Amino acid sequence: MIAISFLLLLLTIFLRLTWLNKSGIAAIMQEYLSNTDQVLSQDQLIALAKKIREPMWNWHIYIGFLLVGLFTIRLILAASGKMKFQNPLTVKLTAKEKFQKWTYLIFYTCVIISLVTGILMEAGPGELKKSMEGIHAFGIYYLTAYIGIHIAGILIAEFTSQKGIISEIISGPEIEE
Numbered sequence: 440m441i442a443i444s445f446l447l448l449l450l451t452i453f454l455r456l457t458w459l460n461k462s463g464i465a466a467i468m469q470e471y472l473s474n475t476d477q478v479l480s481q482d483q484l485i486a487l488a489k490k491i492r493e494p495m496w497n498w499h500i501y502i503g504f505l506l507v508g509l510f511t512i513r514l515i516l517a518a519s520g521k522m523k524f525q526n527p528l529t530v531k532l533t534a535k536e537k538f539q540k541w542t543y544l545i546f547y548t549c550v551i552i553s554l555v556t557g558i559l560m561e562a563g564p565g566e567l568k569k570s571m572e573g574i575h576a577f578g579i580y581y582l583t584a585y586i587g588i589h590i591a592g593i594l595i596a597e598f599t600s601q602k603g604i605i606s607e608i609i610s611g612p613e614i615e616e
């Protein structure tokens with residue numbers, strides 16, 4: 440569910456940066472209006488563009504809150520020892536294992552920062568919104584970098600030393616009878 444939520448979240452960010460970009464929509468409306476007798480100011484065009492984008496963007500917030508719940512469960516499971524916590528400081532790790540565990544730790548830290556700044560933008564004090572936005576928008580970089588490293592790592596493992604890892608990720612480890 441966490442993986443699917445991240446992909447859907449990425450889709451909302453992608454739409455906001457492309458087809459539903461406010462400047463792009465404003466330019467389309469401006470071009471249409473220039474062929475009629477009506478005029479709207481740039482501020483009005485942007486306000487309308489945001490209204491058009493809003494139903495799509497609301498899903499960013501819904502999925503964001505869903506991720507807050509899923510991540511809380513994930514962290515509780517790790518803290519109570521029911522699910523593995525990737526500790527890169529464990530001695531006797533190979534360089535590859537250290538890289539894997541650091542990647543997870545850095546990714547999880549960035550996710551927590553995104554979730555906290557997201558909640559603060561939505562429900563925190565108004566004066567914090569601008570500064571939170573700057574930190575929050577950084578999400579696109581680590582999220583795409585992590586997904587790239589993660590998929591490359593899984594494919595390398597599947598075709599070299601850990602055949603079956605993809606099916607294990609989806610269905611869990613094989614239990615011997």
Ligand code: HEM
Pocket residue numbers: 448452455456499500502503504506507550553554556557558560561572575576577578579582
């Ligand atoms: C890991 C989780 C998250 C990631 C990676 C993420 C990523 C992003 C990115 C990259 C943007 C900027 C989009 C752009 O400017 O084109 C953004 C904007 C935004 N996010 Fe998130 N987000 C996450 C979770 C959340 C949560 C939990 C909430 C709130 C509950 C939230 C609320 C918002 C809001 C309100 C904006 C718009 C800010 C503005 O008006 O500029 N996000 N998010």
